[in-house]
Amino acid sequence: MQFDQILQYSLSGLSTGAIYALIGVGFSIIFNATGIINFAQGEFVMLGGMFTLLFLETLKLPLWAAIPCAIVASTVAGLLFERLAIRPLRQATPINLVIITIGGSILIRGLAMLSWGKDTHAIPPFSGDDPIAIAGATILPQHLWILAITVIIVIVNRIYFYHTISGKAMRACAYNRRAAGLVGIDVHRMVLFSFIISSAMGSIAGIIVAPLTMTAYDVGIMLGLKGFCAAIIGGMSSGIATVIGGLLLGVLESLGAGLISSGYKDAIAFIILLLILFIRPQGLFGKAESERV
Amino acid sequence: MKRELLKFGVFAILVLLAPLLFSGGYLMNVLVFVGINTMLAIGLNLLLGNAGQISLGHAGFFGMGAYISGILTATYAWNPWFAMPLAAVVVGLLAFLIGFPILKLKGHYLAMATLGLGIIVFIVFNETVDLTGGPSGLSGIPNLTMGSVTFDSDVKNYYLIWGFTLMIVLFAVNLANSRVGRALRAVHDSEVAAKVLGVNTSLLKVQIFTLSAVISSLAGSLYAHTMTFVAPASFGFNFSVELLTMVVIGGLGSVYGSFLGAALLTLLPEFLRAAHDYDIIIYGGLLMLMVMFMPGGLVRGVPDLFRKLFRRGKESGHA
Amino acid sequence: MIRRFFSCSAAVSVLLVCSIAFAAPPIKIGGLFAVSGPSAPLGEPERNTAKMVVDEINKAGGVNGRKLELVSYDTTGDATKALQLANKLIKDDKVTAIIGPSTTPEAMAIIPVVEKEHIPLIALAAGSKITDPVKKWVFKTAQNDSLAVSWIFEYLQKQKQSKVAILTVSTGFGSSGREQLKAQAARYGISLVFDDTFGPNDSDMTAQLTKVRASHAQALIVWGTNPGPAKIANNARQLGLKIPIFMSHGVSSKKFIELAGDAAEGIKLPSGKVIVADLLPKSDSQRKSLMAFVKDYQNHYKTEGDHFGGHAWDAVMLIKAAIERGGDTPAGIRDNLEKIKGFAGIGGTFSYSAQDHAGLGKDAFVLVEIKNRDWVLVK
Numbered sequence: 001m002q003f004d005q006i007l008q009y010s011l012s013g014l015s016t017g018a019i020y021a022l023i024g025v026g027f028s029i030i031f032n033a034t035g036i037i038n039f040a041q042g043e044f045v046m047l048g049g050m051f052t053l054l055f056l057e058t059l060k061l062p063l064w065a066a067i068p069c070a071i072v073a074s075t076v077a078g079l080l081f082e083r084l085a086i087r088p089l090r091q092a093t094p095i096n097l098v099i100i101t102i103g104g105s106i107l108i109r110g111l112a113m114l115s116w117g118k119d120t121h122a123i124p125p126f127s128g129d130d131p132i133a134i135a136g137a138t139i140l141p142q143h144l145w146i147l148a149i150t151v152i153i154v155i156v157n158r159i160y161f162y163h164t165i166s167g168k169a170m171r172a173c174a175y176n177r178r179a180a181g182l183v184g185i186d187v188h189r190m191v192l193f194s195f196i197i198s199s200a201m202g203s204i205a206g207i208i209v210a211p212l213t214m215t216a217y218d219v220g221i222m223l224g225l226k227g228f229c230a231a232i233i234g235g236m237s238s239g240i241a242t243v244i245g246g247l248l249l250g251v252l253e254s255l256g257a258g259l260i261s262s263g264y265k266d267a268i269a270f271i272i273l274l275l276i277l278f279i280r281p282q283g284l285f286g287k288a289e290s291e292r293v
Numbered sequence: 294m295k296r297e298l299l300k301f302g303v304f305a306i307l308v309l310l311a312p313l314l315f316s317g318g319y320l321m322n323v324l325v326f327v328g329i330n331t332m333l334a335i336g337l338n339l340l341l342g343n344a345g346q347i348s349l350g351h352a353g354f355f356g357m358g359a360y361i362s363g364i365l366t367a368t369y370a371w372n373p374w375f376a377m378p379l380a381a382v383v384v385g386l387l388a389f390l391i392g393f394p395i396l397k398l399k400g401h402y403l404a405m406a407t408l409g410l411g412i413i414v415f416i417v418f419n420e421t422v423d424l425t426g427g428p429s430g431l432s433g434i435p436n437l438t439m440g441s442v443t444f445d446s447d448v449k450n451y452y453l454i455w456g457f458t459l460m461i462v463l464f465a466v467n468l469a470n471s472r473v474g475r476a477l478r479a480v481h482d483s484e485v486a487a488k489v490l491g492v493n494t495s496l497l498k499v500q501i502f503t504l505s506a507v508i509s510s511l512a513g514s515l516y517a518h519t520m521t522f523v524a525p526a527s528f529g530f531n532f533s534v535e536l537l538t539m540v541v542i543g544g545l546g547s548v549y550g551s552f553l554g555a556a557l558l559t560l561l562p563e564f565l566r567a568a569h570d571y572d573i574i575i576y577g578g579l580l581m582l583m584v585m586f587m588p589g590g591l592v593r594g595v596p597d598l599f600r601k602l603f604r605r606g607k608e609s610g611h612a
Numbered sequence: 613m614i615r616r617f618f619s620c621s622a623a624v625s626v627l628l629v630c631s632i633a634f635a636a637p638p639i640k641i642g643g644l645f646a647v648s649g650p651s652a653p654l655g656e657p658e659r660n661t662a663k664m665v666v667d668e669i670n671k672a673g674g675v676n677g678r679k680l681e682l683v684s685y686d687t688t689g690d691a692t693k694a695l696q697l698a699n700k701l702i703k704d705d706k707v708t709a710i711i712g713p714s715t716t717p718e719a720m721a722i723i724p725v726v727e728k729e730h731i732p733l734i735a736l737a738a739g740s741k742i743t744d745p746v747k748k749w750v751f752k753t754a755q756n757d758s759l760a761v762s763w764i765f766e767y768l769q770k771q772k773q774s775k776v777a778i779l780t781v782s783t784g785f786g787s788s789g790r791e792q793l794k795a796q797a798a799r800y801g802i803s804l805v806f807d808d809t810f811g812p813n814d815s816d817m818t819a820q821l822t823k824v825r826a827s828h829a830q831a832l833i834v835w836g837t838n839p840g841p842a843k844i845a846n847n848a849r850q851l852g853l854k855i856p857i858f859m860s861h862g863v864s865s866k867k868f869i870e871l872a873g874d875a876a877e878g879i880k881l882p883s884g885k886v887i888v889a890d891l892l893p894k895s896d897s898q899r900k901s902l903m904a905f906v907k908d909y910q911n912h913y914k915t916e917g918d919h920f921g922g923h924a925w926d927a928v929m930l931i932k933a934a935i936e937r938g939g940d941t942p943a944g945i946r947d948n949l950e951k952i953k954g955f956a957g958i959g960g961t962f963s964y965s966a967q968d969h970a971g972l973g974k975d976a977f978v979l980v981e982i983k984n985r986d987w988v989l990v991k
Contacts, residue, residue, distance in 0.1 A: 106577030
């Protein structure tokens with residue numbers, strides 16, 4: 001097995017993994033603020049791509065304008081989702097919330113199918129598509145965009161959670177919602193924030209990956225699952241651990257496809273996930289918690 | 294206990310009489326699926342409703358039952374009546390072994406692990422083309438026979454499937470009211486407290502997981518022999534989610550709730566078919582509304598609704 | 613109040629049913645199309661076309677004075693659903709014939725039912741095994757994938773390229789194509805030096821293509837439906853893969869060129885004639901039907917008709933022809949379908965017989981190449 005092949009697999013895996021990472025962080029942010037596993041997370045990824053297409057093709061905006069518009073539109077969708085579906089039943093059991101988000105994801109997917117049809121659509125790359133050679137492997141400019149934007153988001157995320165009041169308040173909610181409420185943090189608003197942030201992140205992931213993978217109304221399901229997977233490996237952290245989880249998942253998948261079998265690549269990724277969970281039930285980077293009785 | 298038996302008796306009579314109303318049409322065929330899904334929902338509900346352990350991979354056990362039965366009978370010409378229990382034993386053993394590490398996990402980690410398990414099984418169905426026929430599916434699975442009767446029509450299959458379903462309903466009702474059922478509920482409420490009281494919680498959880506997998510496998514075998522054809526698409530992640538939805542919509546921990554959930558989610562797409570492309574939106578919207586307005590599931594929500602309607606009717610009568 | 617509402621609406625619906633029943637009874641044709649799900653790019657144009665053609669036949673007065681009625685359901689590409697719905701069509705809707713389903717696994721699933729219930733089925737899927745061996749009640753209009761395979765292999769043989777890599781999608785379409793590719797390779801002196809699959813929703817195919825490059829194959833054959841093959845074309849361009857790429861008839865629509873963009877240049881594929889209707893010589897017997905279909909579809913649905921729609925067009929027209937020959941019962945349609953010879957449709961010129969229920973010869977395909985974002989015929 002040659003070095004350049006391994007390098008090619010790893011580079012491809014890293015860019016796919018970066019997308020999983022962004023989705024996974026979105027998962028974790030909502031989970032930490034609300035205790036909800038948001039199965040509709042993948043749909044915001046889809047909305048990011050589809051809204052970009054809408055602004056680009058139908059409204060004829062240039063790409064640099066279409067992208068922020070698409071992020072805003074998807075974020076509004078996330079906000080509406082929280083207001084209409086999650087807030088009305090704040091007291092519900094976790095399992096009911098899971099079903100609500102599943103119902104929500106089916107609904108969003110259906111609306112997208114009716115608005116944009118069932119076809120797959122291509123979105124132009126941000127800056128050309130001339131391959132770049134790196135030591136025998138090749139990547140596209142779009143891969144660099146993906147990696148760069150992921151790094152920026154991770155940094156902004158870090159600054160928000162550790163250096164702003166509302167970010168700190170959100171972390172307080174993640175540790176203990178009731179205690180956070182007692183010290184005067186508006187927990188409801190934090191929940192809303194968490195949905196806004198994660199739908200924005202999801203849509204960004206959807207937009208930067210769309211030029212490579214194309215987009216359609218049903219791309220959200222699998223991406224959402226992979227993001228969930230990344231979050232679990234990262235121990236449901238909304239920081240760097242989940243990012244590493246995503247990158248690890250992407251690279252494992254790509255190496256699995258390259259070195260073992262492309263048909264089994266998802267199976268390989270999930271087997272490794274299971275092994276990780278069996279050995280470290282709290283995720284690769286999660287701290288062991290003692291159960292509160 | 295007497296009340297439980299009475300309830301079961303009424304349910305059984307309704308089930309046995311239903312074909313008189315719908316005989317011959319396509320609805321009979323759908324009702325066969327309601328039976329299979331009821332079995333699956335009861336199996337999952339034992340785990341989720343009674344022991345409080347989530348599974349997003351039950352379609353995998355269902356599929357394994359279907360494929361083991363299907364391959365043994367279609368490719369190796371086994372008698373279905375031997376293939377079915379063998380499938381159940383194999384699936385049970387597998388669930389038992391995997392149960393110990395998996396059920397150590399909690400909450401969303403458990404959800405992820407079972408989801409992963411389901412997806413791995415699904416990929417194996419798809420990729421082992423020589424064995425399973427791959428994505429094109431496996432055809433030529435024989436119908437079940439009993440003496441000179443071959444179960445090859447909707448009505449015959451109805452009685453076959455519902456015979457099994459009724460047995461499982463009876464079994465589940467008994468289990469819930471037994472010592473084991475009480476121990477399970479203790480695990481559900483607080484695992485630590487149950488442990489302190491002397492319940493071997495980890496073994497109990499694995500046992501119920503195994504039981505649940507065996508029921509799913511049995512349903513899978515029956516499915517294979519009534520359909521005479523299986524393809525991987527029926528056993529994917531979506532179906533695991535659908536099963537979970539049946540259990541929650543029906544009512545956690547309730548055997549008859551599982552039936553209601555299974556019946557509703559199996560019949561709903563048939564009625565929504567008239568709405569064409571809008572069906573997916575109505576389906577998603579209904580799911581959300583049901584959970585919002587009947588958080589306890591149909592089995593608690595519907596009586597509540599009647600009570601409210603009745604009371605309101607009375608009030609307006611007075612006015 | 614509620615009860616009164618129900619009794620009212622019941623009365624209205626009884627009236628409606630009566631008024632329909634008084635008209636001459638239409639001939640019911642069932643349709644099973646994968647309108648949603650991963651095979652939607654096949655099922656949607658098929659359903660649209662079937663609807664369009666049936667409407668037009670009815671506008672022109674029906675067949676032998678009787679109208680046609682299309683009862684169509686969405687199978688979502690799921691074989692289990694297809695089987696259930698085939699039962700529904702036969703038992704509830706009491707259809708005389710069935711068109712569809714869109715994919716090979718679905719077709720294989722429902723064959724036992726139509727054989728048992730004696731309802732003629734015209735499948736729209738490509739798998740050769742649907743009509744090989746011949747089943748009494750099963751016909752098909754989609755060109756056999758074995759024909760497409762032999763077109764590619766013949767071309768490769770002429771070019772003296774014998775080391776070939778294949779990538780097939782892990783769906784029924786791909787696995788059926790893979791079977792044919794493997795079965796026919798030896799006959800053309802071709803060795804498959806690399807054989808791998810890709811998932812229909814995989815986002816990145818560079819891993820497979822890196823292996824293709826390492827295998828030193830002289831050509832690559834990709835067997836799939838959109839969007840997978842377009843991603844492969846893009847990834848091949850990214851990796852600078854220089855060997856010629858062949859694709860299947862599964863991507864012979866403008867959509868593929870739109871998705872793959874510049875990466876589609878130079879790709880060759882066997883295709884039904886519908887995408888190159890205007891390039892065909894005037895003498896081509898199919899030209900008239902082709903031009904009519906393309907124009908018609910454009911008028912109705914504002915996009916180009918493709919060969920998937922063509923399969924449905926052929927199926928409806930073949931049933932119409934069979935009814936015109938005097939069979940409006942299931943058995944009559946079946947028997948008359950077998951007698952149809954030289955019917956110039958969209959997918960090719962159909963000649964069914966008791967031994968051949970696929971009805972098409974090699975001339976159903978042409979080899980096309982993508983140049984300047986359009987199709988050209990390869991001579």
